[in-house]
Amino acid sequence: MSDSTTTPTSTDTRQPAKSAVSRFLQATELDTRLIGMIGALALIWIGFHLYGQLVNGFGAFLTPRNLWNLSVQTASVGIMACGMVLVIITRHIDLSVGSLLGFCAVTMGVTQVWILPGLLGIGHPLIWIIAVIVGLITGTLVGALHGWLVAYRNIPAFIVTLGGLLVWRGAAFLIARGETISPVDETFKLLGGGPFGAIGATGSWIVGLIGCAAAIAMVFFGRRQRLRFGFALRPVWADVFIAGLSCSAIIGAVLLVNSYPWPKGIVKRYAAENNITIPEGGLFISHGFAIPVLILIAVAIVMTIVMSRTRFGRYVYAIGGNPEAAALAGINTKLMTVKIFALMGFLAGLSAAVASARLGSATNALGTLDELYVIAAAVIGGTSLAGGVGTIYGAVLGALVMQSLQTGMVLIGFDAAIQQIVVGSVLVLAVYLDNLYRRAAK
Template sequence: MQNAAKKLFANLGIDMRLLGMIGALVLIWLTFHLATDGRFLTPRNLFNLSVQTASVAVMATGMVFVIVTRHIDLSVGSLLGLLGMVMGALQAKLLPEIVGLGHPSIWIITVIAGIALGVMIGAFQGWIIGYLTVPAFIVTLGGFLVYRGAAWWVTSGQTVAPLDPTFKLLGGGAEGTLGETLSWAVGIIAAIAATAVMLMSRRTKARHGIAVKPAWAEGTLIALVVALTVGFVWLMNSYKVPDRAAARIAEARGWNVPDDFTMNHGIAIPVVILLAVAITMTIISRRTRFGRYIYATGGNPEAAELSGINTRLLTVKIFALMGGLTAIAAVIASARLGAVGNDLGTLDELRVIAAAVIGGTALAGGFGTIYGAVIGALIMQSLQSGMAMVGVDAPLQSIVVGMVLVLAVYIDIVYRRRTGS
């Protein structure tokens, strides 16, 4: 029976780490669903869970590259707070005086400025690490302290509000979604695109004489991907917008609707941003020279440098990318809250590192996957949300998450020893 299962998974080409993470996630969901009398696995809670996961997951995709190259970034939470505060001050105080209150360009300028600042700060950290050879732990620990203090100085410790209405849509909520119809359109396009990519990959492998999965295995995987995509869209479209909120949204958009008008949320914009980031980062890691250099350097830095890879410049690029992704996460986090306070991003650096490690990224370097980091972030958020719904105190939540992190690393070590990977 066990050999048959191994043969089945081998034919399907499913990574056992991925299977283990999905199994752990399903177990967590079922446990909390029973503990909350059926309130966990509902469209409303899963919608909120997807939005809450987005900002940490976006940063976790960048943390994969950082850890793969045998570095660490302890500054992302503080940097998120600083970037959020700067973007909040831009749209609430500076830009309205320049372009006018409520101008449609405010949110665009804010996002571009935030990402540019994040990239510059990340590149500066990478330059210190790569060219001045100061350990990443020390550099980013210094950043952890500096950026949190700098965030306070931007507004003298005052909470920034209100944010631009269009900017706030990037954080989700009843209005920050694609809506039912567009969600279905995006889901169908995504399913078709995933199917086409898998078939083209199979054809390319066959053309170059590379072994491919059996036709039934390929068909099974395609059917699974399509079913998961359609199922996710259906769940998001099953979450109904409260009647008063739906009426307010319809009135603001100038719709002429009947008295019994109803509206469903659909896919939240933060989730769309996360999917776009995850797909882009996956392409970078698998299909570009930059991605190959990252994994080669993480596997053996000395050999990579001897082979001609500029590992110092590579470090600058990786931390610049991490800074840009932190800015995107700051957009999501601040927009979701509708305000920016001094506590924005507190302890996010630990959540991001934990998400990457739980997702299978090796602290020794050389291995890590983007999808693993996203699933790791979802596992982290599921634990926190589930424990909050059950009524577990915050200190105990931290204890449980810490124990899960240590257990995940131990399991990964055992797995690598047995497989020799």
């Protein structure tokens, strides 16, 4: 009789060892999408710089002047992209933001150039403040109207905002009578940047040190919160690494903006007006952080706190994840929609102040095609068109990527047609990569 017993085969249940990179990412909890975007941005910057060196004999991209101007140019689109994230997360779209920017800019221009000087007197210190408030209120009311039509009249956001794209551009033309409204208030112009629209070297170091202190505090209090609620802690070295990396990035930004000096002609005029003797080697006055960049940073910080630390932000993600379940859970999805579009309108008004101040005038053509760049910035930054996924810092980085592409193509001499082809291709590629990422995450 043969032995029918068999020896059981042992199965190896051990998990494969993780690579050093995987262990590092797990310990630091860094967002892989964020790392990918920063890597893509670095490739864009280095690529345009090297191309300029090969073709023109010098690279003009990675210079303090170009990077400072790049940050200012990013501000307007970046501000609106912070609001577009919320709109797309909740499965809507806003095609009217560019036209709304132009409408708000014209409204502010008419207020401070045609109306208030006759009421308050030319050069009155309240003119620019009232003009900005009027622009912000205008944008908020228009955005709330769009949200009301979407939420309470069940008109698709695509149709409402497509109509708004046409309506508000036409309204801006009628109000301005097709004219360029200028000159705007001198203090108002500071919101657009420039040598006098920046905070200088000392102010930039103050901002940088405050930013470093905030970064360290966030890591410290985040660790305390994890201990308080019993969540898993990151290794101490990981917290130190994150704090150190954040501070290094902030200090690097300060050194960069402080290395860009005022133009010589402006320095001479400034020295003459203030009885300053220019030394033999010249007078070096740093630009420092531009005011529009500080506005963008402030908006990004506030919006990040709103999305991650408030009930409003949790409701936004809940509606984007499953609108029906959110409504059944007691969330007033219709009122939330109105609030989200009103916030988008408010940010469009703020962006209009920055854009018209930088231009030094208001025109109905201001903001043309900005809606496409804002949507592209949000999508490139990781906001999913399927809803429920998106971050503010991703949208800001997306805006920087978009502006870097445009600036780089201008520097190397690409015409407008090629620029549009590249921007459109990048947008399609971003959506495709988002689809691949969501499939891999399932």
